[in-house]
Amino acid sequence: MHLREVPDMKNNNQHTISLLVNNKPGVLIRIALVFARRGYNIDSLVVSPANDSSFSRMTITATGEVKTLEQIIKQLNKVVDVIHATDHTDDVVVERELVLIKLSIQPEQRSEVLQVTDHFKCQSVDISKDTLTIESTGSTEKIDALVTMMQDYSIMEVVRTGKVLMSRGLTAT
Amino acid sequence: MTTNTMTGAQAIIESLQMQGVEYIFGYPGGANMPIFDALLDSPIQLVLTRHEQGATHMADGYARATGKAGVALVTSGPGATNAITGLLTAHMDSAPMIVLCGQTITPNLGMDAFQEADVSGISFAVVKHSYLLKDVEDVPRVCKEALHIAESGRPGPVLIDIPKDISSAQFTPDFSVDMDLPGYVIPEKAYSADVQAIADLLQDAKKPVLLIGQGAIISNATRAIKILAEKMQIPVVTTLLGKGAFPERHDLSLGMLGMHGTPYANFAVKDCDLIMSIGSRWDDRIIGNPNTFCKDAKKIHVDIDLAEKNKMIKVDVFAHGDARLVIEELNTLIRPGDTAKWVKECQRNKKKYPLKYRKQGGLKAEFVLDVLDNLLEEDAIITTDVGQHQMWAAQFLKTSNPRNWISSGGAGTMGFGFPSAIGAQLGAPGRQTLTVVGDGGFQMTMCEMSTAMLQKTPVKILILDNKYLGMVRQWQDLFFEKRYAGVDMEGNPDFIKLANSFGMKSFRIRRNADVERVLKEALEYNDGPCLIWAEVEKEDNVYPMIPSGLDYSEMLLERPKEKMDAPPGST
Numbered sequence: 001m002h003l004r005e006v007p008d009m010k011n012n013n014q015h016t017i018s019l020l021v022n023n024k025p026g027v028l029i030r031i032a033l034v035f036a037r038r039g040y041n042i043d044s045l046v047v048s049p050a051n052d053s054s055f056s057r058m059t060i061t062a063t064g065e066v067k068t069l070e071q072i073i074k075q076l077n078k079v080v081d082v083i084h085a086t087d088h089t090d091d092v093v094v095e096r097e098l099v100l101i102k103l104s105i106q107p108e109q110r111s112e113v114l115q116v117t118d119h120f121k122c123q124s125v126d127i128s129k130d131t132l133t134i135e136s137t138g139s140t141e142k143i144d145a146l147v148t149m150m151q152d153y154s155i156m157e158v159v160r161t162g163k164v165l166m167s168r169g170l171t172a173t
Numbered sequence: 174m175t176t177n178t179m180t181g182a183q184a185i186i187e188s189l190q191m192q193g194v195e196y197i198f199g200y201p202g203g204a205n206m207p208i209f210d211a212l213l214d215s216p217i218q219l220v221l222t223r224h225e226q227g228a229t230h231m232a233d234g235y236a237r238a239t240g241k242a243g244v245a246l247v248t249s250g251p252g253a254t255n256a257i258t259g260l261l262t263a264h265m266d267s268a269p270m271i272v273l274c275g276q277t278i279t280p281n282l283g284m285d286a287f288q289e290a291d292v293s294g295i296s297f298a299v300v301k302h303s304y305l306l307k308d309v310e311d312v313p314r315v316c317k318e319a320l321h322i323a324e325s326g327r328p329g330p331v332l333i334d335i336p337k338d339i340s341s342a343q344f345t346p347d348f349s350v351d352m353d354l355p356g357y358v359i360p361e362k363a364y365s366a367d368v369q370a371i372a373d374l375l376q377d378a379k380k381p382v383l384l385i386g387q388g389a390i391i392s393n394a395t396r397a398i399k400i401l402a403e404k405m406q407i408p409v410v411t412t413l414l415g416k417g418a419f420p421e422r423h424d425l426s427l428g429m430l431g432m433h434g435t436p437y438a439n440f441a442v443k444d445c446d447l448i449m450s451i452g453s454r455w456d457d458r459i460i461g462n463p464n465t466f467c468k469d470a471k472k473i474h475v476d477i478d479l480a481e482k483n484k485m486i487k488v489d490v491f492a493h494g495d496a497r498l499v500i501e502e503l504n505t506l507i508r509p510g511d512t513a514k515w516v517k518e519c520q521r522n523k524k525k526y527p528l529k530y531r532k533q534g535g536l537k538a539e540f541v542l543d544v545l546d547n548l549l550e551e552d553a554i555i556t557t558d559v560g561q562h563q564m565w566a567a568q569f570l571k572t573s574n575p576r577n578w579i580s581s582g583g584a585g586t587m588g589f590g591f592p593s594a595i596g597a598q599l600g601a602p603g604r605q606t607l608t609v610v611g612d613g614g615f616q617m618t619m620c621e622m623s624t625a626m627l628q629k630t631p632v633k634i635l636i637l638d639n640k641y642l643g644m645v646r647q648w649q650d651l652f653f654e655k656r657y658a659g660v661d662m663e664g665n666p667d668f669i670k671l672a673n674s675f676g677m678k679s680f681r682i683r684r685n686a687d688v689e690r691v692l693k694e695a696l697e698y699n700d701g702p703c704l705i706w707a708e709v710e711k712e713d714n715v716y717p718m719i720p721s722g723l724d725y726s727e728m729l730l731e732r733p734k735e736k737m738d739a740p741p742g743s744t
């Protein structure tokens with residue numbers, strides 16, 4: 001199959017890519033450009049210092065064609081500041097995301113909401129006269145489900161960290 | 174090693190000199206003054222240009238003629254932005270280059286200071302790598318890394334942005350410092366299984382073709398490739414930038430392939446049962462229609478850049494490694510197949526469909542180049558600008574050696590030809606150097622006539638003046654019903670008077686009868702640069718032509734009888 005063929009929408013998946021990069025100014029823009037140039041949308045991006053603080057870890061989720069993604073991974077690995085870039089889409093990994101949800105809520109609704117959040121093993125992290133803020137950690141699917149449930153109450157704000165992942169067992173991420 | 178204190182600027186220059194830099198092509202301004210000052214005390218020679226674009230193309234021409242990185246030095250703001258075209262040109266053609274940019278002082282970064290441009294931000298997409306120096310202690314390491322990155326692997330341009338307070342700061346440099354490039358790996362040998370797979374495919378092929386690109390020149394694979402082609406009896410086609418990777422007068426050479434390739438090269442590509450690219454990236458000007466290109470042929474690709482694998486077309490075997498190492502290993506494995514019939518067929522096509530042009534009538538660019546080809550020295554360096562003259566030069570000037578042919582391929586940058594010839598000549602002193610330019614492109618960088626005069630560079634400028642932006646006119650002629658828009662070069666200068674005003678020797682060719690005599694005279698003139706003004710037929714078209722995006726079977730050998738649709742491909 002040729003790259004130039006009409007894009008197959010079935011192949012338009014979300015992918016999770018992890019990178020180990022130099023912890024230097026300008027690295028993020030070099031990486032973002034590899035995606036932007038090929039019209040790939042970055043859905044989430046998490047950057048933090050690696051164990052050795054001269055490097056950073058990045059986890060990127062992005063949506064687009066599989067073929068383009070292959071090209072993107074190769075181009076990412078060409079960036080001098082990238083130590084390695086790996087597509088983890090079909091790998092067995094531990095993945096987590098954290099969410100904070102702020103609800104506008106009257107005191108009499110509180111216990112009902114707390115029942116739901118209990119089920120999702122959420123923590124309440126801030127309570128005021130008119131608001132309740134909860135926190136939850138889990139797979140992206142779980143967070144999606146929680147956010148959907150909370151739509152029944154009046155959500156003021158949702159802040160998600162985006163997905164981070166780690167390979168299982170002895171495999172390096 | 175030294176324990177002297179010096180400025181950042183002095184350390185940059187010293188570091189470059191220690192790594193073999195001979196020339197810096199530059200233009201001064203407030204932000205790079207410390208570096209110009211440091212150059213005064215250095216054996217590195219400053220070539221003062223007339224425009225920063227010229228400086229980058231000179232550095233590029235130097236790089237392509239020598240294989241060593243060319244160095245340009247520009248100031249901040251507009252100086253830096255004037256270098257962007259040169260960066261793109263070098264980036265697209267994998268030419269090793271360093272661009273040193275002056276920058277405003279670090280406390281002013283991001284403050285919209287006078288002549289501040291975020292040149293790193295502007296240039297990310299056109300560099301192999303870049304640095305913004307924030308600490309003078311980093312100078313020795315950054316200079317070492319920059320040259321290493323520029324020249325190794327798949328080469329490319331590296332930009333170093335140097336704030337003026339950093340270039341002025343005093344420190345004690347440690348030039349023995351190590352590079353720190355954990356993410357930069359240079360591929361060497363390919364997997365042996367892949368090389369063996371290539372050997373097997375080659376042996377079975379009845380109608381194989383080798384497609385040689387500039388990667389073969391960069392990796393010094395050309396001797397190994399000659400052995401491969403001769404031992405296996407495989408015809409060779411080259412890309413525009415691959416010219417010189419295989420001697421074009423060799424029996425097995427079919428010249429350049431692609432949009433304006435020779436008929437016999439393109440026939441061979443159309444009919445082959447195996448095509449093996451060595452250091453070429455299957456550019457869209459080469460493959461035409463990616464869905465039908467060599468549809469039934471086996472495809473092999475040898476490249477140092479893994480990102481080229483299956484990028485344009487899917488291949489049967491990809492050998493990831495340095496072309497020379499891969500072909501040398503391959504040469505120990507090959508056993509000749511049976512290609513005698515195929516080689517004969519290719520050679521028959523060479524006789525049957527030669528490059529041709531009308532001999533009668535007005536002066537033809539092709540004729541000038543055809544005559545020139547017989548007069549040039551064997552190892553002459555030719556550079557070109559971009560347009561019809563470039564394609565004709567690629568067709569008619571046979572290149573025998575690597576690094577003797579320099580042209581802007583990927584970017585197609587008008588204005589490249591003349592300055593690149595100045596750089597190439599400085600890199601290869603004593604060699605005959607000639608640039609073939611159009612009247613349009615030459616005017617983009619002709620201010621460098623001063624530079625050539627100042628340096629007394631014996632570069633010969635052959636202007637093939639058709640008084641049109643010929644290549645665009647050709648497309649308007651074929652695909653826009655001859656509606657000529659913005660291609661008439663009315664207002665061109667008298668190029669002889671122009672040369673004279675720079676004190677430059679000039680020659681003029683007006684008739685067929687002038688060509689040989691005048692060219693000879695110009696080639697013998699070596700006291701500095703000279704200009705040859707050839708006024709050629711205005712509305713001549715380049716053939717063969719495979720209109721962009723079309724299949725090889727749709728190659729036009731001459732003007733089509735009927736009106737053509739606009740081609741589906743890009744430019």
Ligand SMILES: Cc1ncc(C[n+]2csc(CCOP(=O)(O)OP(=O)(O)O)c2C)c(N)n1
Binds near residue numbers: 641
């Ligand atoms: C900087 C730049 N601008 C525009 C073009 C588009 N272009 C490609 S070929 C060409 C015509 C070149 O004319 P000339 O230099 O006279 O050469 P000719 O084709 O007539 O031989 C133009 C305008 C280009 N390649 N580069």
